Amino acid sequence: MIIKPMIRNNICLNSHPAGCAKGVGRQIAFARSRAGISPPGAEPPRLILVIGCSTGYGLASRIVGAFGYGAATIGVSLEKPGTSTRPGTPGFYNNRTFDAEALRRGLLSRTLNGDAFSEALKEGAAEAVKDLASAQGIPPKIDLIIYSLASPVRLDPKDGVLYRSVIKPIGQGYAGKTVDMMTGKFFVKSEEPATEEEIAHTVKVMGGEDWEWWIDALDQAGVLAPRVRTIAYTYLGPELSWPIYKKGTLGRAKEDLERAARALGQRLAKTGGNAWVSVNKAVVTRSSAVIPIIPLYVSCLFKVMKEKNLHEGCIEQMSRLFAERLYTPEVPTDPEGRIRLDDWEMREDVQQETIARMEAVTEATVFEASDLAGFKQDFLEAHGFGIAGLDYEAAVDPADL
Numbered sequence: 001m002i003i004k005p006m007i008r009n010n011i012c013l014n015s016h017p018a019g020c021a022k023g024v025g026r027q028i029a030f031a032r033s034r035a036g037i038s039p040p041g042a043e044p045p046r047l048i049l050v051i052g053c054s055t056g057y058g059l060a061s062r063i064v065g066a067f068g069y070g071a072a073t074i075g076v077s078l079e080k081p082g083t084s085t086r087p088g089t090p091g092f093y094n095n096r097t098f099d100a101e102a103l104r105r106g107l108l109s110r111t112l113n114g115d116a117f118s119e120a121l122k123e124g125a126a127e128a129v130k131d132l133a134s135a136q137g138i139p140p141k142i143d144l145i146i147y148s149l150a151s152p153v154r155l156d157p158k159d160g161v162l163y164r165s166v167i168k169p170i171g172q173g174y175a176g177k178t179v180d181m182m183t184g185k186f187f188v189k190s191e192e193p194a195t196e197e198e199i200a201h202t203v204k205v206m207g208g209e210d211w212e213w214w215i216d217a218l219d220q221a222g223v224l225a226p227r228v229r230t231i232a233y234t235y236l237g238p239e240l241s242w243p244i245y246k247k248g249t250l251g252r253a254k255e256d257l258e259r260a261a262r263a264l265g266q267r268l269a270k271t272g273g274n275a276w277v278s279v280n281k282a283v284v285t286r287s288s289a290v291i292p293i294i295p296l297y298v299s300c301l302f303k304v305m306k307e308k309n310l311h312e313g314c315i316e317q318m319s320r321l322f323a324e325r326l327y328t329p330e331v332p333t334d335p336e337g338r339i340r341l342d343d344w345e346m347r348e349d350v351q352q353e354t355i356a357r358m359e360a361v362t363e364a365t366v367f368e369a370s371d372l373a374g375f376k377q378d379f380l381e382a383h384g385f386g387i388a389g390l391d392y393e394a395a396v397d398p399a400d401l
Contacts (some may be wrong), residue, residue: 002395005385010181010289012383017082018394019091027060027315028101031067036320044069044327045144047133049125049226051076051116052090053098056285057233058148060314062098062328064322065144072108072136074128078151082398086137092382108132117147117210118122119157119217126221141225147211147232150285154205165205165401167291168194169248176244177294178239181376186367189292194249206233206253208260215264227272229326230264232257234277236342237297240350240358244292264335276331278321278339283314284378291337295375299346300357302371310344313378317341345358 006013027363048065051057053075065071075095082088095111102109110128114121133140154163168174168191175190196204211232218224234254237245247253258278264275282288282298289295305311312320325331325339335341344350361369 001085001398002393003398004392005380005383006183010295010379011313012379012385013382014089014126015093016384016390017087017093017139017398017400019381019387019390019392020090021097021384022387022390023381023384024059024063024094024097025101026068027063027075028098029321030315034323035068035070037098040334044322046128046138046228047071047072047136047142048073048144048146049218050146050148051125051211052147052149053077053111054079054089054094054225055281056150057096057314057318058146058150059091059098059150060318061146061321062313064318066098066102066107066109066279067105068322068394070107072132072138073081073102073110074125074132074142075109075111076121076125077111077113078115079113080401084397084399087398089335093384099303101370108136114156115170117154118152122214122217123221126218129218129221129223139225140223141228143225143228145218145230146216147214147230149210151205154210156204158335159228163201163204165195165202165253166198166249167244168192169243170194170199170252171247174248174292177296177297178292178294179299179366179372181295181299181379182333183290184363184372185364186296186363191244191292194212196251199249199252201336202249203253203263207256208263208389211260212264215267221242225273225398227270228271230274230275230338231321231326232261232270232277233280234258235282236279236346237387238281238346238355239261240355241293241297245294258336258338262343266324274331276333276337276339278325278341279334280317280340280341281312281345283317284375284382289375289379295372296358296370297354299366299370299372299375300361301350301354303357304350304353305344305376306371308376310347310350312344334400 050062054077079092132138261277
């Protein structure tokens with residue numbers, strides 16, 4: 001079948017198998033071009049577990065670890081495969097491509113498709129660690145765990161309750177100017193304040209509890225290396241976004257993620273390990289297009305950062321994380337103990353110019369004054385569309401890669 005993007009209200013409802021494969025291939029090529037770049041004396045990871053491995057920062061982390069540093073990797077995510085009549089999720093094709101390329105280059109990998117919140121997947125991951133380690137002839141010990149899970153819902157295996165997260169402000173409603181990336185039309189998107197139940201549910205889904213449960217399960221299974229490192233990802237953003245982000249339900253969940261990092265860090269330090277939250281730069285994700293103000297902010301930010309030669313996507317950020325943060329003799333952090341990869345985004349000159357563009361841009365100038373075209377391009381590429389050199393008029397079988 002010939003697959004064209006199906007976009008409704010800034011949400012893409014399908015994906016392109018060949019496009020996803022090519023996108024992963026480009027990230028692999030970048031990681032290979034920077035293979036092994038790390039400070040003198042650094043010990044790169046040998047066995048990595050990525051929880052939430054199929055898209056965005058999770059996928060990029062896995063690619064850098066495997067194709068940049070030669071590590072064996074285990075990935076966990078929940079994806080829908082394609083059928084003869086309907087494409088699968090982008091992450092399904094991303095995972096398939098990763099495993100195929102790892103096999104082709106002699107890298108050990110295992111991808112587990114299922115609910116990462118479940119006890120069964122945690123047990124399955126521990127068994128996969130033992131299997132991969134046996135095949136590689138190394139101790140069955142994970143030395144790096146990436147927690148990059150992004151899910152709107154979580155079925156708690158202990159109480160059987162299905163929790164749903166929301167992106168809402170807390171205390172009072174919020175209305176922010178945003179932009180339709182397909183047309184360049186401006187509109188105001190508003191959200192009512194979250195209820196106490198919605199706040200609690202969002203923390204339950206996107207906070208740090210499950211990250212802690214993963215460490216518990218792996219520790220009990222005896223597959224954690226003594227000096228294991230673990231890291232989760234977050235975003236802070238500029239003050240203008242705080243009502244809907246940092247001070248909203250998402251921010252409350254991320255506060256709990258940081259709480260978990262501190263608790264895990266104290267626990268793992270007893271054997272030489274550690275835990276961090278990494279504050280990453282704004283990038284285009286499958287969900288960022290629907291958060292009030294974010295599409296306009298990111299479009300203006302991209303324009304400024306590209307002009308200053310500071311722009312990074314997920315793969316560039318993760319390459320910098322490994323080479324200049326995570327595997328340095330002393331991991332650099334801010335006063336709150338967080339790794340900061342948003343340092344270029346939050347530079348004073350970058351923020352000043354970005355805010356000025358946001359205030360001055362109009363519908364008539366949006367494609368010139370901002371990088372809305374780049375925002376749209378990144379959004380399409382996240383679903384396998386708009387990638388140069390691919391014939392989108394050619395028929396593909398969604399059930400095959």
